[in-house]
Amino acid sequence: MPVSERPQPASAPTFWPHYGWLLLWLAPVVTGFLLRGPWPIDETRYLAVAWEMWQRGEWLVPYLNGEPYSHKPPLLFWSFHLGWWLFGVNDWWPRLVPALAGLGCLLFTRQLARQLWPGDLQTPRTASWLLAGSLYWAAFTPLVMFDMLLTACVLLALLGLWRAGQGHHGGGWVMLALAGGLGALVKGPFVALPVFAPALLFFAWRPGGGREWPRWFAGLALAALGAAALLAAWLIPALAAGGPEYSKAVLWGQVAGRVSESFAHARPVWWYLVWAPVLLLPWSLWPGVWRRHVFSDPGTRFLWLAVLPSVLLLSLVSGKQPHYLLPLLPLLALLVARAGGSGVRWPALPLWLLALAPAGWLLAWLLAVPLTRTGPYALPVLWAALVLLVLIVGALITRRAAAPVPWIATTVVLGLLLAEAGVFPRLRPDYDLRPAAQKLAELERAGLRATHLGKYHGQYHFAGRLRQPFQIAARHRAADWPAAGDPTRVLIGYGEPPPRLRVVFRQPYRGDQLWIAQAP
DSSP states (O other), X not given: OOGGGSOOOOOOOOHHHHHHHHHHHHHHHHHHHHHOOOOTTHHHHHHHHHHHHHHHTOSSSOEETTEEOOSSOSHHHHHHHHHHHHHOSOSHHHHHHHHHHHHHHHHHHHHHHHHHOTTOSHHHXXXXXXXXXXXHHHHHTTSOOSHHHHHHHHHHHHHHHHHHXXXXXXXXXXXXXXXXXXXXXXXXXXXGHHHHHHHHTGGGTSTTGGGGHHHHHHHHHHHHHHHHHHHHHHHHHHHHHHOHHHHHIIIIIHHHHHHSSOSSOBOOTTHHHHHHHHHTTTGGGOHHHHHTOOOOSHHHHHHHHHHHHHHHHHHHSSBOOGGGGGGGHHHHHHHHHHHTGGGSOXXXXXXXXXXXXXXXXXXXXXXXXOOOOOOOOHHHHHHHHHHHHHHHXXXXXXXXXXXXXXXXXXXXXXXXXXXXXXHHHHHHHHHOOHHHHXXXXXXXXXXXXXXXXXXXXXXXXXXXXXOSOOEEEOGGGGGGOSOTTOOOOEEEEESSOOTTSEEEEEEEETTEEEEEEEOO
């Protein structure tokens, strides 16, 4: 039976099948708040940029350690400022912003499913469970990063594009322009990747669309101009305020530098082929769904046009990170939900893979994250055993369930949270820099300025509410510090400090140790 003709199950009045995915969104957020703070390097850096803009009163040009920060546009930092303006400077609001964006993504995914397949009542509900129960999505939801906000903009842009294709030209193009401009203010041109192919090849998913190409491309051009105008409203004054070096870095270094011979995260062209199935766990292990996939309806073709060219172009870009694929996960969840959803039973054979997926995530943390402390490993082993037990029980329940998707999603998220509960407390001493930041704040209040050995990523400024930028010195300067005439009297370094320095603070840091010394 074609997917579009499959019978729709009766709506159940119970809470869990309809709204339990909301708890799957909430649980990782609460767990993240309870078990860890913002960790270096990325999360602490973005908080430091927002903090420096705030305490400078600077709204156009992001700053990090006294220098313009060209790597990202300012919309995420502005969203932090909005909460600080309402509630005062705090730690919790910046961590809540990406989580709320993640909730918005779940709601936008449901709405996109309703728009793509108006007569299908099951797919929106199933897609919510699939997305909330994806292992990588649940792990990423509480992180202070740009990608959840970017994903929300991508989904809104696709909603606008689809609405324009269904005849709602004015509202659809306006939504596309706003979402495109806001997405560009979040993370530059990344927002356009999932949109350009369905926009240019609209005749592949819009019946009879090939006869209306002049009107379509006129609307598309106006929407693109609207998005560009929204971006230019910030970019033009920011470039003028930031100076020539900032302009060069924004207009050239952050685009061309990532496309070819990336200055960061350079990886081979096939790299995403390996990571895409991992990011879609556990649903990538559901062969029945992928075998049933069809391309006969316009909504499915629309989504594949958004996904496949995006993966291809991202593969050709030199700089690659797993979270660059995050905006595609809601689209893949929609495709999986449409192809089978709860109508396809989870096969018996790969159940052990379901049980091992979050356990593999746990073991990856234990093996990949270096720990400086030596101690009993009974706790991680016991937690791993508990995770496996919970997942196996959940997998056995799933085999008997009439609708397996909610059970699978719940089991995977519960396993993830148990894994985090076993791992995060062990990692906290190596990644929680608040003690060091508080010590630096104490020294700053005493009138002392600091020199940082090696590149500084902003690890301490927000946590310590520091107001003075650090001077930067090469690592080999530790032996002869302080230099003649050096106004600083505090040195921050890593590894083993030179014996002649008076070390006033030490703590573990990412498999090494950091130390703070004062001039002898």
